[in-house]
Amino acid sequence: MTDQTTDTGAVRASAPKTKAASGRVLGLGGKDLSLFLLVLGLALFAPFILNPFPEGSALSQFNAGYPDLMQRFVIFGIFAIGFNILFGLTGYLSFGHAAFLGVGSYAGIWMMKLLTTNVIPAIIGSIVVAGLFALIVGFISLRRSGIYFSILTLAFAMMSFALAYSVLTPITGGETGLQLKYFDPRILDAELAPGNPPRANLFGLNMTSSYELELGSWVFTFNAGYYLAAFMMLLAFYLSIRIFRSPFGMMLRAVKSNQNRLNYTGISSKPYTLAAFVISGMYAGLAGGLLVAMDTQVGAERMFWTASGEVVLMTILGGAGTLIGPVLGAGFIKYFENIISKINSTVLHDWFAFLPDGLENVVVAIIYPFVGKGWHLTLGLLFMLVVIFLPGGLVQGGQKLATVFRRDKNAGSVESDAAKKQPGHPGE
Amino acid sequence: MDAIILQILNGLDKGSAYALIALGLTLIFGTLGVVNFAHGALFMLGAFCAVTFSRLLSLGFVPEDAGDTSVGGFSFGALQQETPYVVHWFGEGTGNAIIDWAVPLSILFAIPVMVAIGVTMERGLIKHFYKRPHADQILVTFGLAIVLQEIIKYFYGANPIPTPAPSAFVGSFDFGVLLGFDPGSIVYPYWRLTYFFFAAILIAAVFAFLQFTTFGMVVRAGMADRETVGMLGIDIDRRFTIMFGIAAAVAGLAGVMYGPINSPNYHMGMDFLVLSFVVVVVGGMGSLPGAVLAGFLLGIIEAFASMTEVLNVLPGINQIIIYLVAIIVLLTRPRGLMGRKGVMED
Numbered sequence: 018m019t020d021q022t023t024d025t026g027a028v029r030a031s032a033p034k035t036k037a038a039s040g041r042v043l044g045l046g047g048k049d050l051s052l053f054l055l056v057l058g059l060a061l062f063a064p065f066i067l068n069p070f071p072e073g074s075a076l077s078q079f080n081a082g083y084p085d086l087m088q089r090f091v092i093f094g095i096f097a098i099g100f101n102i103l104f105g106l107t108g109y110l111s112f113g114h115a116a117f118l119g120v121g122s123y124a125g126i127w128m129m130k131l132l133t134t135n136v137i138p139a140i141i142g143s144i145v146v147a148g149l150f151a152l153i154v155g156f157i158s159l160r161r162s163g164i165y166f167s168i169l170t171l172a173f174a175m176m177s178f179a180l181a182y183s184v185l186t187p188i189t190g191g192e193t194g195l196q197l198k199y200f201d202p203r204i205l206d207a208e209l210a211p212g213n214p215p216r217a218n219l220f221g222l223n224m225t226s227s228y229e230l231e232l233g234s235w236v237f238t239f240n241a242g243y244y245l246a247a248f249m250m251l252l253a254f255y256l257s258i259r260i261f262r263s264p265f266g267m268m269l270r271a272v273k274s275n276q277n278r279l280n281y282t283g284i285s286s287k288p289y290t291l292a293a294f295v296i297s298g299m300y301a302g303l304a305g306g307l308l309v310a311m312d313t314q315v316g317a318e319r320m321f322w323t324a325s326g327e328v329v330l331m332t333i334l335g336g337a338g339t340l341i342g343p344v345l346g347a348g349f350i351k352y353f354e355n356i357i358s359k360i361n362s363t364v365l366h367d368w369f370a371f372l373p374d375g376l377e378n379v380v381v382a383i384i385y386p387f388v389g390k391g392w393h394l395t396l397g398l399l400f401m402l403v404v405i406f407l408p409g410g411l412v413q414g415g416q417k418l419a420t421v422f423r424r425d426k427n428a429g430s431v432e433s434d435a436a437k438k439q440p441g442h443p444g445e
Numbered sequence: 446m447d448a449i450i451l452q453i454l455n456g457l458d459k460g461s462a463y464a465l466i467a468l469g470l471t472l473i474f475g476t477l478g479v480v481n482f483a484h485g486a487l488f489m490l491g492a493f494c495a496v497t498f499s500r501l502l503s504l505g506f507v508p509e510d511a512g513d514t515s516v517g518g519f520s521f522g523a524l525q526q527e528t529p530y531v532v533h534w535f536g537e538g539t540g541n542a543i544i545d546w547a548v549p550l551s552i553l554f555a556i557p558v559m560v561a562i563g564v565t566m567e568r569g570l571i572k573h574f575y576k577r578p579h580a581d582q583i584l585v586t587f588g589l590a591i592v593l594q595e596i597i598k599y600f601y602g603a604n605p606i607p608t609p610a611p612s613a614f615v616g617s618f619d620f621g622v623l624l625g626f627d628p629g630s631i632v633y634p635y636w637r638l639t640y641f642f643f644a645a646i647l648i649a650a651v652f653a654f655l656q657f658t659t660f661g662m663v664v665r666a667g668m669a670d671r672e673t674v675g676m677l678g679i680d681i682d683r684r685f686t687i688m689f690g691i692a693a694a695v696a697g698l699a700g701v702m703y704g705p706i707n708s709p710n711y712h713m714g715m716d717f718l719v720l721s722f723v724v725v726v727v728g729g730m731g732s733l734p735g736a737v738l739a740g741f742l743l744g745i746i747e748a749f750a751s752m753t754e755v756l757n758v759l760p761g762i763n764q765i766i767i768y769l770v771a772i773i774v775l776l777t778r779p780r781g782l783m784g785r786k787g788v789m790e791d
Binding site (some may be wrong): 108110157160161163164165167168169171172173175176179180182183184185322323326329333386391393394396397398400401404405408 | 480570573577579580581583584585587588589590591592594595596599715719722723726730760761764765768769771772775776779
């Protein structure tokens with residue numbers, strides 16, 4: 018997973034060799050296949066990997082292996098993968114992507130209210146509606162580029178947010194949002210037994226049902242909803258690899274590296290960027306639909322522009338334009354958001370209890386602003402540091418580390434790849 | 446007719462805030478070519494300068510000769526009157542007047558603070574981003590905005606802090622009588638009127654500074670052609686740094702005076718930032734008059750859209766009108782209302 022995107026020339030040149038050497042499974046070349054298998058393994062065994070500390074121990078609060086958080090990992094992973102197809106490949110920075118997530122969520126919950134609580138139609142509905150919405154927004158926004166594009170997408174997202182809160186209340190539930198209710202029509206479903214609240218399910222398998230495995234003092238939770246979301250994430254990840262390696266993906270990179278040159282060769286970039294925009298909107302819709310399938314409720318706040326900002330953070334933090342980056346970034350942010358924000362001063366005092374009292378108080382006083390409610394401060398600082406020192410995100414950081422440790426002949430080339438990774442900007 | 450005038454007046458105060466922030470944004474963009482997403486945070490910092498200053502003014506001590514306040518064996522320590530130092534130094538009348546006028550007076554406090562913050566920001570961070578793509582500039586300043594916002598939240602809490610206007614400005618001015626309509630048909634709070642005049646003076650001052658001083662001339666030349674000015678042996682970077690400080694001060698002053706209209710809270714900057722960017726883009730990237738014009742225009746349009754008559758026909762239009770106008774302007778006049786050719790065109 019050293020060179021994933023920028024050195025496409027090298028990938029292209031070595032492609033026939035790789036094909037001959039290892040054959041292609043599912044249309045993936047050697048490196049991509051191992052990357053995909055890595056993500057597959059991580060997703061499958063997440064309940065184990067994320068629960069390394071025994072229950073009840075002091076470190077158990079670092080465990081992330083509970084269903085709600087694991088679902089968030091993969092769902093926001095999908096969102097970030099989709100965003101990366103637009104931003105990472107074409108360089109168009111959309112500041113309104115949360116709108117598609119929100120629209121997808123609303124579409125999903127209406128499918129569950131009107132048709133059936135089975136999640137499959139809800140997810141399909143989310144993708145389709147978000148895709149259509151993205152088509153409209155993209156068609157208009159993509160007439161401009163650069164910061165104008167960012168502002169246009171932002172304007173559309175804020176409009177959707179404002180409308181969802183005010184005028185569209187009959188459809189969106191306004192401030193209270195939407196939940197599944199006992200008296201929803203659900204024309205495809207059998208009558209619910211009285212007193213049974215409707216639940217999201219997959220052909221009868223309840224999304225909230227979990228199987229708990231106890232091994233000694235460890236408890237591992239296997240949640241049906243998580244595995245559905247993880248399956249979708251793998252599908253999304255696989256598709257994004259295929260897009261990255263396709264001629265279509267190559268065209269998108271051409272848009273990023275020099276749109277003028279593309280125009281001079283007689284190619285209009287609009288169809289390509291619009292397609293990328295719609296695809297990435299559909300990914301966001303999928304994520305929105307999955308969110309609904311997990312917790313069966315929607316509120317307009319998930320369309321606010323800070324939510325759009327968050328997906329930008331995830332992608333940049335992980336590494337824009339890389340395959341694995343967005344997934345890493347989404348996991349990283351969601352993990353620390355949940356874990357760090359839970360740390361309070363009592364916990365800190367427990368940790369540093371081994372220090373002399375005076376020193377303990379000083380250390381706690383220094384760390385305290387950065388944890389708990391101050392988590393956003395840490396996030397902001399981290400984000401600034403990443404943009405300043407590691408424009409390629411965590412992936413670039415990993416590569417730099419690898420270079421330091423490997424010290425073989427390839428070291429130089431990896432370094433130069435990392436340097437190349439900084440997105441070139443036309444007209445700069 | 447009176448309703449129309451009232452809406453125009455209503456639009457002016459918000460429009461003034463938009464115009465001031467957009468002016469600062471445009472100054473930074475026009476001089477340094479940096480898209481500053483932390484500008485809303487500077488507005489917020491200005492508002493908190495006012496909060497800090499009024500807190501400093503009301504710092505007090507309990508006079509030693511306050512006497513024994515315990516009544517019947519119970520101590521009423523909390524009842525002991527704190528005397529602010531200001532009152533102690535300047536006497537009862539002047540001291541209380543100073544505290545009452547805390548918000549306008551904090552302008553004097555905010556200018557040096559904001560210029561210092563602006564210059565530090567430019568030298569410490571923005572300087573390293575001139576050659577980086579606009580996306581990187583947006584992202585790093587966005588991160589900075591989050592950090593500044595969280596720092597303020599840590600020290601001042603998440604709740605809005607009321608900062609009252611001087612008591613002389615409490616109440617409303619009756620325009621109706623002045624213009625010959627029924628009394629009470631057009632009333633407008635004094636402080637909002639003050640805010641508008643303050644904004645107008647500030648804007649005029651910035652334009653005059655750029656237009657009529659040698660420094661301003663050099664800066665304008667630098668905006669037009671930075672390299673040539675540099676080759677003429679002028680240290681243009683230093684002047685641009687100062688302009689960044691000035692832009693920060695403009696945003697800060699807009700924030701200082703906005704306190705009595707809307708109690709400052711830590712995320713007020715972000716709320717204004719999004720709209721200000723829309724304003725800048727509508728006005729035309731890099732055009733100072735465009736930013737001011739678009740600021741007032743959008744403020745007034747927003748006020749008109751909030752009229753009940755309009756809302757009855759088009760419900761919810763007040764929430765989205767600015768974005769709608771922005772979309773229409775961007776699609777019909779790609780460079781904004783007064784944008785120049787060749788600015789920000791990738």
